[in-house]
Structure formats: C-alpha cells, structure tokens
Amino acid sequence: MAAEHVVVIEDLVKEYPVRGADDTVQLVALDAVNLSVERGEILGIMGESGCGKSTLAKVLLRLEPPTSGRVEVDSEDIARLTKSQAREYPRKVQMVFQDPYAALAPRMRVGAALEEPLAIHQIGDKPQRRQRVEELLALVGLDKSLAGRYPHQLSGGQRQRVNIARALALDPEVLVLDEPVSALDVSVQAQVLNLLREVHQRLGVTYLFISHDLRVVRYLCERVGVMYLGSIVEDGPSEAVFASPMHPYTLALLHSIPDHQAAEGGTVSFRLKGEVPNPIDRPTGCAFHPRCPMAQAICTLQRPPLRPVGGKRFSACHFAEDVPELGRQLAQEATVS
Numbered sequence: 001m002a003a004e005h006v007v008v009i010e011d012l013v014k015e016y017p018v019r020g021a022d023d024t025v026q027l028v029a030l031d032a033v034n035l036s037v038e039r040g041e042i043l044g045i046m047g048e049s050g051c052g053k054s055t056l057a058k059v060l061l062r063l064e065p066p067t068s069g070r071v072e073v074d075s076e077d078i079a080r081l082t083k084s085q086a087r088e089y090p091r092k093v094q095m096v097f098q099d100p101y102a103a104l105a106p107r108m109r110v111g112a113a114l115e116e117p118l119a120i121h122q123i124g125d126k127p128q129r130r131q132r133v134e135e136l137l138a139l140v141g142l143d144k145s146l147a148g149r150y151p152h153q154l155s156g157g158q159r160q161r162v163n164i165a166r167a168l169a170l171d172p173e174v175l176v177l178d179e180p181v182s183a184l185d186v187s188v189q190a191q192v193l194n195l196l197r198e199v200h201q202r203l204g205v206t207y208l209f210i211s212h213d214l215r216v217v218r219y220l221c222e223r224v225g226v227m228y229l230g231s232i233v234e235d236g237p238s239e240a241v242f243a244s245p246m247h248p249y250t251l252a253l254l255h256s257i258p259d260h261q262a263a264e265g266g267t268v269s270f271r272l273k274g275e276v277p278n279p280i281d282r283p284t285g286c287a288f289h290p291r292c293p294m295a296q297a298i299c300t301l302q303r304p305p306l307r308p309v310g311g312k313r314f315s316a317c318h319f320a321e322d323v324p325e326l327g328r329q330l331a332q333e334a335t336v337s
C-alpha cells in the first residue's frame with residue numbers, strides 16, 4: 001500500500017513580477033516543484049538562500065497564491081477551498097518562523113498569545129482555554145508562570161518555544177518550520193531541536209522543516225528534499241542522501257560543510273563554480289549546469305525531470321547514477337589528505 005500523503009505538490013510554480021531594465025519581468029521563485037509529504041514524517045527542505053524555501057512555505061500556508069500547479073492538503077486543492085474550509089485551514093497547517101522576536105506581538109502576554117488562536121477558532125470556554133495554555137507551555141518545556149510575561153522578558157530560546165506552542169495550539173496536522181533555529185545561539189539551537197524531536201514523538205505531527213543548515217537537517221529529518229533555483233533536485237531518506245548523494249548539487253553542498261574542508265587542495269576538485277544565478281535569468285536545460293563540474297552538452301539543452309533512482313530516492317540529474325562514484329573519490333581524497 002502506498003504511504004498516505006498529507007501534502008501533495010505538483011508542478012508548483014510561483015512567479016513574482018519584478019522591475020526589469022525597462023519593463024516588468026517575472027522572477028520564477030518556484031519552478032515546477034514536485035513533492036509529497038507523508039503523514040507524520042519529518043521532511044527537511046534544504047538549499048542555499050534564495051532557492052525558494054520560504055516561498056514554498058508561504059504557498060503552503062496560503063499566504064501567497066500559486067501561479068500554476070497544484071497543492072493538495074488532505075486531498076483538497078488549497079487554491080479551491082470553500083470559505084468555511086479556508087477559515088478552518090489554520091487548524092490543518094501552521095507555521096513557525098525564523099525570527100522569534102518578530103513573530104510575537106510585543107504587548108501581548110505569553111498566555112494571551114497562546115490563547116488567541118483558540119479564541120479565534122472558538123475552541124473551549126475560558127477555563128478550558130486557560131487549561132490548554134498550561135498544557136501548551138508544559139509541552140514546550142516552559143513553566144506555567146511564564147504565561148504572565150511579555151515577549152521582551154523572555155530569552156530567544158524561550159520565545160521560540162512560545163512560537164512553537166502557539167503553532168501547536170490548534171493541534172495542526174502539518175507544521176511548517178522555516179529556519180526555526182537559525183536565529184538562535186548554537187547551544188540554544190540544540191535544545192530547541194531536541195524539543196522539536198520530543199514534540200514530534202509525542203504528537204506525531206508532520207513537519208516540513210526548512211533549513212539552509214545541513215547539519216540541522218541531518219540531525220532532525222528522516223527524509224530530505226534538496227532545492228536549487230526553485231525546484232527539488234534530490235529527494236530521499238536522509239541517511240542515504242547524506243551518505244551518497246545522487247545529485248551533484250547535493251554532493252557540492254555536503255563538501256562545503258566545514259568538516260570536509262580538509263579535502264581542499266586534493267586532485268579531484270569539486271567546488272561550486274560561481275554564484276547561484278538570478279532566478280530572473282534561469283539557465284537553460286538543467287538550471288545547475290553552469291556550476292556543475294559534471295555537466296555535458298545535454299545538460300545545457302534538456303531539463304532533467306525529477307526521476308526515481310532506486311530505494312525511495314529521486315534525482316533531477318541526467319547523470320544521477322554517476323554521482324556516487326564521484327562522491328567516493330571525494331571521500332577517498334578527504335581521508336588521504
């Protein structure tokens with residue numbers, strides 16, 4: 001039996017009109033994203049800044065309409081919800097943002113901030129909501145006395161815990177976490193990641209965990225989708241993807257982790273050439289080809305589809321099957337030097 005998918009994204013495109021040299025041009029922030037999320041899994045989305053991660057989150061939250069393509073949550077097309085379905089949508093999908101400061105209203109006490117979504121959705125009476133606020137605080141490891149505090153009286157880590165509790169208040173099916181620990185100190189990052197893991201174990205809520213930080217994704221996520229210039233270029237179980245990437249972009253990302261910098265100066269050079277191109281001027285064929293050390297003529301001409309490459313893995317590379325060998329050479333080089 002196929003796994004049950006809570007989110008199904010098909011050929012999702014999101015364009016933003018931006019001012020070009022002499023007229024308006026379309027910036028393609030999402031360029032045919034294909035992705036399915038299994039109920040209860042922790043799916044990591046990683047990629048460099050500007051590759052479309054936050055745009056993907058915003059479309060999924062219905063904060064931005066798609067230009068084309070389809071997003072289904074619980075088998076409903078989220079662009080075609082009825083008014084009442086749209087009102088109830090926040091009970092299905094919630095979001096935790098990167099900046100724990102900006103996300104909380106400065107003049108609202110923690111207790112009120114946690115109670116607000118319950119009140120909006122008319123859940124329980126006042127004493128029941130108070131009770132729920134205490135449960136939520138306990139769930140994220142905060143003392144109930146914090147309910148009376150204002151956001152500025154909390155540390156960054158405490159504030160992000162409050163944001164997580166608020167996102168969980170309506171008991172959503174999917175939690176979209178957009179760089180939720182990136183703004184925190186490293187020691188606090190680990191605590192919040194552990195909390196997220198515990199909450200996942202306890203509630204079984206599905207996570208779409210967005211991060212540019214590979215180490216964080218590797219630590220938390222069972223499966224990973226790698227994004228490049230608005231598309232998913234590799235998708236598979238984290239362990240397998242990190243052990244042996246099947247897209248040269250993933251391989252390049254792994255080799256830019258500081259641990260691997262020891263490999264510098266070896267004979268097999270694998271450095272990303274140049275910068276991420278501007279999404280207004282997307283390269284032809286494979287969008288990664290100008291930076292790819294493996295690129296051949298076909299890569300400039302034909303866009304490789306995201307295709308199955310065995311073992312629940314997918315890659316959008318014409319030469320996906322050749323990538324593991326290159327990875328082995330790089331690993332060997334790293335141990336020699």
Ligand SMILES: Nc1ncnc2c1ncn2[C@@H]1O[C@H](COP(=O)(O)OP(=O)(O)O)[C@@H](O)[C@H]1O
Nearest residue numbers: 016027029048049050051052053054055056279
């Ligand atoms: N509202 C917007 N108007 C125009 N361009 C945007 C807008 N939001 C995002 N972009 C552009 O879309 C691309 C993807 O951005 P984003 O989704 O924020 O990437 P990421 O979260 O991976 O850093 C970037 O080139 C960004 O400049």
Ligand SMILES: [Mg+2]
Nearest residue numbers: 053054055178
């Ligand atoms: Mg972002």
